[in-house]
Structures are given as C-alpha cells and as structure tokens.
Amino acid sequence: MITGHTRLYCIIANPISHVKTPEEMNNLFASVGHDGVLVPFHVLPQNLSQFINMLRGLENLGGLIVTVPHKTDVLALCDDTVGDAAAIGAVNAIRRDPDGRLIGAMLDGKGFVSGLGVNGIDVAGMDVCLLGAGGAGAAIAFALAEAGVAHLTIVNRSQDKARDLAERVLAKYPSIRIAPGAPETARRDLIVNATSLGLRADDALPLSDLAFHRNQIVAEAIMEPEVTPLLAAARAAGARIHFGRPMLRQQIRLMARHMGVTSVPDA
Incomplete structure (x- = not known):
C-alpha cells in the first residue's frame, strides 16, 4: 500500500521496458518491512541533466538506480561519489541526502x-x-x-x-x-x-x-x-x-543500503 509516508526510489534507462530491477527491489523492500517503492522512468539522454536536477527537490526521494545508457553521463551530475565510482568513470546508484546532495556509487x-x-x-x-x-x-x-x-x-x-x-x-x-x-x-x-x-x-x-x-x-x-x-x-x-x-540480487541489496535502507542486512 502506497501512502503519503512511502519513500520513493526510481530507476532510469533508455529504453526501460526490459529492466528487472523494480521487481527485485520491491520484493526486497517487502521482505525487510521497508515502506518504499521503486518505479521505472524512461529518460532520454538529452533530458538526463534536467531530470537529475529535478530530483534534488523531492523531499521523499531516497535515491535512484541508473542503467544503460546513463551510467557514464550521470557521474558528472553527482555532487560526490563513494568507493571506486570516480576511477571507474560511471555510477549506477545515487543516494539523495536530506540536503538534496546526490551521492553516487558504482556497484556492478x-x-x-x-x-x-x-x-x-x-x-x-x-x-x-x-x-x-x-x-x-x-x-x-x-x-x-x-x-x-x-x-x-x-x-x-x-x-x-x-x-x-x-x-x-x-x-x-x-x-x-x-x-x-x-x-x-x-x-x-x-x-x-x-x-x-x-x-x-x-x-x-x-x-x-x-x-x-x-x-x-x-x-x-x-x-x-x-x-x-x-x-x-x-x-x-x-x-x-x-x-x-x-x-543482480546482491547488487540490489548493496544499492538499497547505499540509498539509505538500513533494514537491509549487509550483502
């Protein structure tokens, strides 16, 4: 049940219909009792920057997952990264902090x-x-x-x-x-x-x-x-x-933890 308390997460791709992550992530949320939902967004490359910057103002957004073809281009749109993301040159999970800063990670x-x-x-x-x-x-x-x-x-x-x-x-x-x-x-x-x-x-x-x-x-x-x-x-x-x-299954757990879902145990 989605309510006004539900934490929102999204996955972006172009195209989007093939992605399997929403089912896996939403099953994980349910299994750990997290009031959150991951939804897919079809984002064209020319709209990526505008879309990412819009997310900074969504107070109930926990983060987003990034897949083909956006993993490389989204790196420059993050405020900071963790782990080896900068050296790899790509990001596939972004946490939105309470102040609107976007923190990227590469978890493939x-x-x-x-x-x-x-x-x-x-x-x-x-x-x-x-x-x-x-x-x-x-x-x-x-x-x-x-x-x-x-x-x-x-x-x-x-x-x-x-x-x-x-x-x-x-x-x-x-x-x-x-x-x-x-x-x-x-x-x-x-x-x-x-x-x-x-x-x-x-x-x-x-x-x-x-x-x-x-x-x-x-x-x-x-x-x-x-x-x-x-x-x-x-x-x-x-x-x-x-x-x-x-x-994918282990990456889902790592992504959820990066996006602040502390009820997910370490992978």
Missing part, C-alpha cells in the same frame, strides 16, 4: 564479487581472465582487485581500452598483477564474461580459446539467457559455471 562490480561469495567462491589469490573492458568490465575489474585477486588479465577488442583500464586499476591497487592480454583459458582459475556477447542466440562466443577444464570457474554477468553459449561450453568441458542472476 561489488555485486558480481558478492554474488560469487554467496555461492562459496572466494576470488582472493586467483588468476583471473576478464572478458570486456566496457562499463561492466571496468566495475568488475576494480571489484576483483579490491577483493584481492593475484593476477588479472583483461581481454578486449581494443587493446588501448584494455590497457587504459589496467592502468587505472593498478593506480588504485598496485599490489596486483594486471595487464591486457590473451585469454590463455587453460591456465585461469576464473574466467569472467563482462561483454554483451551471449545476450542474443546468434552471438559469437566472447573468446575462441575454449580450453576449459574441471579445475576452474567460468562466470557470466549476463542474466538472460541463464545458460549462455559460453556457460554451456564451459559446463560441457567440466568447468564449474556461475550464472549472472546472483550479481
């Missing part, structure tokens, strides 16, 4: 690592291959570094983009070995697909080196389909596979 990567953790996978000390250096890839790279991986190889079509990401992560986490390179699938403890390849049935695989084996983990950031062609190939070779859905 933390949600991914937390999703691994709840399934008993500790990445500390692992040799990891990360496929993709885009927005999701950058967030996951920083989160893997923060979690203590020993070695991180970034595989991307643009070597310059992979090198730039490696340099930014290394500047914040100088103790890890990180560089652009080739998958070298057989030697990895963990392979992560942070590209969009696998969303469509006719997509190519995100790597051609398919030397998967039973002593490694292959993980997806893609949620639908649940079993992507990459995961199917890895499972057929005996590797342990990790689906994309835990990333």
